[in-house]
Amino acid sequence: MKSCDALIVGGGPAGSTCARQLSRSGLDIMVMDKADFPRDKVCAGWITPSVVKTLELDLDTYRREHVLQPITGFKVGIIGNAQSEVRYQAPVSYGIRRLEFDDYLLRQSGARLQLGESVKSIQRQNGTWLINGTISTPLLIGAGGNACPVARHIGNKISGGHLQVFAKEIEFLMAPQQVEKCAIRADTPELFFCRDLKGYGWCLRKGDYLNLGFGREDTSPLSPHLNDFCSFLLSQDKLPTDLPQGFHGHAYALYGHSQRQLLTDGALIIGDAAGLATERSGEGIRPAVESALFAAQAITAAAGDYRQQRLRAYEDQLFAHFGMPQPPASGLVADAIRRSLGRILLNSLWFNRHIVLDGWFLRMDKGSERMN
Numbered sequence: 001m002k003s004c005d006a007l008i009v010g011g012g013p014a015g016s017t018c019a020r021q022l023s024r025s026g027l028d029i030m031v032m033d034k035a036d037f038p039r040d041k042v043c044a045g046w047i048t049p050s051v052v053k054t055l056e057l058d059l060d061t062y063r064r065e066h067v068l069q070p071i072t073g074f075k076v077g078i079i080g081n082a083q084s085e086v087r088y089q090a091p092v093s094y095g096i097r098r099l100e101f102d103d104y105l106l107r108q109s110g111a112r113l114q115l116g117e118s119v120k121s122i123q124r125q126n127g128t129w130l131i132n133g134t135i136s137t138p139l140l141i142g143a144g145g146n147a148c149p150v151a152r153h154i155g156n157k158i159s160g161g162h163l164q165v166f167a168k169e170i171e172f173l174m175a176p177q178q179v180e181k182c183a184i185r186a187d188t189p190e191l192f193f194c195r196d197l198k199g200y201g202w203c204l205r206k207g208d209y210l211n212l213g214f215g216r217e218d219t220s221p222l223s224p225h226l227n228d229f230c231s232f233l234l235s236q237d238k239l240p241t242d243l244p245q246g247f248h249g250h251a252y253a254l255y256g257h258s259q260r261q262l263l264t265d266g267a268l269i270i271g272d273a274a275g276l277a278t279e280r281s282g283e284g285i286r287p288a289v290e291s292a293l294f295a296a297q298a299i300t301a302a303a304g305d306y307r308q309q310r311l312r313a314y315e316d317q318l319f320a321h322f323g324m325p326q327p328p329a330s331g332l333v334a335d336a337i338r339r340s341l342g343r344i345l346l347n348s349l350w351f352n353r354h355i356v357l358d359g360w361f362l363r364m365d366k367g368s369e370r371m372n
Helices: 013-024 049-054 059-065 098-107 149-153 176-181 223-235 285-302 308-322 332-345 349-361
Strands: 006-009 029-033 069-071 073-078 084-087 093-095 112-115 122-125 128-131 135-137 140-142 165-173 190-193 199-206 209-217 248-252 267-269
Touching (some): 006 013, 013 098, 013 285, 029 135, 084 349, 122 149, 140 149, 149 267
Parallel strands (some): 006 140, 029 112
Antiparallel strands (some): 073 084, 128 135, 165 209, 165 248, 190 199
């Protein structure tokens, strides 16, 4: 039988960040993940300077052995329409490969690692959790993404009952001839919104790697939308004609679009498991990292008393930072007005810079800097 002060299920940025903070406070932390690391993760793969600062990431050290692509501009538009190009004087994001990035953070966390093992059973006896019959711990932290078994165990219905974002993505190393013909600039990702504004596609180049993806908050099948998007990109010479097969997909919840139970006696959930992806952009790394730090603060303050009321500080901090979850506006008339207005505004350079990029994607508003 193995034991630890806290078991974190999920080794992504939320899990590794929480593990790092708790390990620093002197707790014996174990991270369990069903995958062996390094492993692929569906994600466009860029981080903002705020995430770099919060993670205390040394960029010079990181870039020596890992892909780190400075981003100083974006192209934004609606699929089929002209794009606006927005430039910045300094990097506003960095392209990373999640294969490398997540593994790096996990190895730096200071936690014991239990990789390649799925959660098969969760039992609670006399204030202690027993996982898979082999690991005992007084505290269980769910960081396993949208389908996190800890989130399900504490009463969350992960599928059904609310809209989710469904996304598919591929990232591959381009051959020399593909690099030569690639029309995507490495420092300038391109974002393409659907005409109904229910989703968007992206092209992001990281050196000689190309990341292509598409996501929608919709109940209709994603593949036809993705195929149309790829056909459009091919018509614009933005994709290699010999694009590899093998798009990977996953689903996640936007903040406020699903109400989730965040904690109970001896357990809490963070990151995508808590449904924290940013509403407008779907970005998940930053809220994952922030929620992990809030959780670590509450756990440290609880000083071993992990009853629900003692862990409530985590939920309070989360709502104070992200705002109280508000269900999305509904109604056909409201949706029609929003989409018509959005299509007009997305043709505006000012709107694309100050609202779409600075506000939705880069989160340059003052309220988002409270963690720093």
